[in-house]
Amino acid sequence: xxxxxxxxxxxxxxxxxxxxxxxxxxxxxxxxxxxxxxxxxxxxxxxxxxxxxx
Amino acid sequence: xxxxxxxxxxxxxxxxxxxxxxxxxxxxxxxxxxxxxxxxxxxxxxxxxxxxxxxxxxxxxxxxxxxxxxxxxxxxxxxxxxxxxxxxxxxxxxxxxxxxxxxxxxxxxxxxxxxxxxxxxxxxxxxxxxxxxxxxxxxxxxxxxxxxxxxxxxxxxxxxxxxxxxxxxxxxxxxxxxxxxxxxxxxxxxxxxxxxxxxxxxxxxxxxxxxxxxxxxxxxxxxxxxxxxxxxxxxxxxxxxxxxxxxxxxxxxxx
Numbered sequence: 001x002x003x004x005x006x007x008x009x010x011x012x013x014x015x016x017x018x019x020x021x022x023x024x025x026x027x028x029x030x031x032x033x034x035x036x037x038x039x040x041x042x043x044x045x046x047x048x049x050x051x052x053x054x
Numbered sequence: 055x056x057x058x059x060x061x062x063x064x065x066x067x068x069x070x071x072x073x074x075x076x077x078x079x080x081x082x083x084x085x086x087x088x089x090x091x092x093x094x095x096x097x098x099x100x101x102x103x104x105x106x107x108x109x110x111x112x113x114x115x116x117x118x119x120x121x122x123x124x125x126x127x128x129x130x131x132x133x134x135x136x137x138x139x140x141x142x143x144x145x146x147x148x149x150x151x152x153x154x155x156x157x158x159x160x161x162x163x164x165x166x167x168x169x170x171x172x173x174x175x176x177x178x179x180x181x182x183x184x185x186x187x188x189x190x191x192x193x194x195x196x197x198x199x200x201x202x203x204x205x206x207x208x209x210x211x212x213x214x215x216x217x218x219x220x221x222x223x224x225x226x227x228x229x230x231x232x233x234x235x236x237x238x239x240x241x242x243x244x245x246x247x248x249x250x251x252x253x254x255x256x257x258x259x260x261x262x263x264x265x266x267x268x269x270x271x272x273x274x275x276x277x278x279x280x281x282x283x284x285x286x287x288x289x290x291x292x293x294x295x296x297x298x299x300x301x302x303x304x305x306x307x308x309x
Contacts, residue, residue: 012095016098016151
């Protein structure tokens with residue numbers, strides 16, 4: 001097949017790089033959400049320990 | 055604390071990864087020349103091929119970590135292997151999607167079934183997609199880790215064998231990038247490709263460490279919660295009759 005013109009090839013190239021960026025961003029967002037949940041749990045445990053302290 | 059060990063150097067690694075990816079993107083779009091045959095569409099090569107190499111490398115690294123788990127009987131190596139496979143599967147999704155986009159632009163088809171490289175990668179990807187269902191179908195954590203390690207070793211050995219078999223098949227449709235004769239990339243393209251490959255490797259290591267740190271912290275937190283809840287249950291028994299539960303007694307003795 002002959003090389004695609006720049007306007008048409010640009011859409012494919014942008015699509016491919018967008019797939020990569022979206023994968024990384026979604027992955028980091030999921031890990032970030034997990035870390036935020038861990039922080040909340042840690043705070044709950046901290047509160048629990050304060051209540052139990054004499 | 056061990057979780058700090060997993061997270062050690064993560065900030066520096068993250069900064070290095072962002073810089074490397076920015077450098078790779080700059081080289082791809084402002085330095086590497088246009089391909090004489092494919093034109094601008096060949097730019098997909100710089101994200102597709104490094105992702106494929108790092109994904110396959112991740113699968114093999116997971117096999118090595120699984121060997122270390124079985125040899126040392128250290129569960130942390132199983133966790134490392136699990137996270138490496140998990141990340142490689144995600145990169146594998148990226149490889150298949152970017153490959154399909156490139157194939158559509160270059161060949162006019164999203165997928166070509168008679169191209170050995172594509173089909174063999176799909177087989178490897180589908181093989182590893184069975185890893186998580188297999189792993190989580192086993193309830194006993196020890197057995198789960200052991201069986202998962204055996205899977206990771208066997209599948210990890212299959213990856214290079216599969217790669218060699220495809221090379222021996224001598225298909226010419228899919229371009230060869232790295233070969234014993236040095237491949238067919240001119241200097242600027244080769245440099246750009248190597249930087250992109252380095253950036254992708256750094257990204258893999260950074261995300262691997264990030265997920266390991268998160269998982270390890272979650273595990274530590276779970277243990278802490280169990281200890282606290284156990285302590286709360288045991289307290290009335292201590293104050294009431296002078297009896298101390300063995301776990302609580304052991305803890306106070308060790309502290």
